[in-house]
Amino acid sequence: DAMVIQNPRYQVTQFGKPVTLSCSQTLNHNVMYWYQQKSSQAPKLLFHYYDKDFNNEADTPDNFQSRRPNTSFCFLDIRSPGLGDAAMYLCATSREQGLLNEQFFGPGTRLTVL
Amino acid sequence: DAKTTQPTSMDCAEGRAANLPCNHSTISGNEYVYWYRQIHSQGPQYIIHGLKNNETNEMASLIITEDRKSSTLILPHATLRDTAVYYCIVLIESNTGKLIFGQGTTLQVKP
Numbered sequence: 001d002a003m004v005i006q007n008p009r010y011q012v013t014q015f016g017k018p019v020t021l022s023c024s025q026t027l028n029h030n031v032m033y034w035y036q037q038k039s040s041q042a043p044k045l046l047f048h049y050y051d052k053d054f055n056n057e058a059d060t061p062d063n064f065q066s067r068r069p070n071t072s073f074c075f076l077d078i079r080s081p082g083l084g085d086a087a088m089y090l091c092a093t094s095r096e097q098g099l100l101n102e103q104f105f106g107p108g109t110r111l112t113v114l
Numbered sequence: 115d116a117k118t119t120q121p122t123s124m125d126c127a128e129g130r131a132a133n134l135p136c137n138h139s140t141i142s143g144n145e146y147v148y149w150y151r152q153i154h155s156q157g158p159q160y161i162i163h164g165l166k167n168n169e170t171n172e173m174a175s176l177i178i179t180e181d182r183k184s185s186t187l188i189l190p191h192a193t194l195r196d197t198a199v200y201y202c203i204v205l206i207e208s209n210t211g212k213l214i215f216g217q218g219t220t221l222q223v224k225p
Contacts, residue, residue, distance in 0.1 A: 004157075031211060042201065042215035043158065055210070090157050097211050100146075105157025 003027070004106035006091050012112045013081050021076040021109045023091030029104070031097050032074040034066060035090040037108070043090055049074060050097045078111075086113045118202045123220040126196075132189040134219050136202030139183040145206050147178060149187050150213070151198040158201065158215075161187065192223045 005024045013019040023032065031050050035043040047056045049068045063085070065077040078085055088108045094101040119137040126132040138147065149161040162169055162176045164185070169176045175188040189196055201218040 033211075035213075042217055043152075043213070044215070045212050048211070050210075057212075092157065094211055100163075101211055102160040103150075103158075103211065103213060105159065107155075108157050 004091055004093055004104050006089075006106040006109050008109060009107060010110050010112070012114060013078075014114050015083065016080045019078050019081055019111065021078075021089050021091075021111070023074045023076070023106060024072050025091075025093045025104075026072070027093055027095075027104060028071060029093035029095050030071075031094045031101070032068060033092040033094075033103065034074070034076050035092065037088040037090060039087070046076070081111070081113045083113050086111055118204055118216050120200075120202050120216065120219045122217070123222065125222050125224055126189075126192045128194060128223055128225050129191055132192040132196065132221055132223065134187040134189075134200050134202075134221060135184065136187070137184045138202070138204045141182050141204055142206070145204050147176065147185050148203040148205055148213075149174070149176065149200060150203065150215075151196075151200045152218075153195075153198040158213075161200075192221075194223050194225065197221060197223045 007022045033048040034046045037043040045057050046060045063079050068074045088110050090108045091106045092103040094103045146163050146165050148163040150158040152158040162174050164176045164178050178185045199218040199220050201215050
């Protein structure tokens, strides 16, 4: 089945130690999104790629970066994780940019910062 | 994008219809109503969307009032697997696809 895959499902890192989360998709969608969801809160968009074009949300901290080396893969890099970055990180895709394109979400990676 | 208001939580008996309300009194003419849900420990899942007319698909029905200030998501025969947080989102047509999630309604389907 075509899907959005996130690895690992659970990631533990140490305060200040860089960490990379991975997302891949078999849907061949043009757009890939990264959302952050803290405990008991709603998901919040960090940034998205439309093809190779990176679109950062205005309030996304500089500590968060992303790479999309090809259509299928997208990475979320946290350069110096703080305790406040502990959250579920959700990757999503859509066929095209724009309102009328359903977003397909992966299962998420739960990040713990010690 | 217009703000939405949803009840924090609701219960529904298994097999009965679940009716989830959403208030979007400041909605404008070119804004759509979207519903997503998030089952525990999973990513959100698209359910349905509409502009003016009522919509139905294999998952749910969406009823939008004539003045478009509120809507109701209907799950016709709720099952235990429908227990989730349901998010009502209003998006302008020119939106790039950014989903702005509110706090949503936690629906508990009980046996």
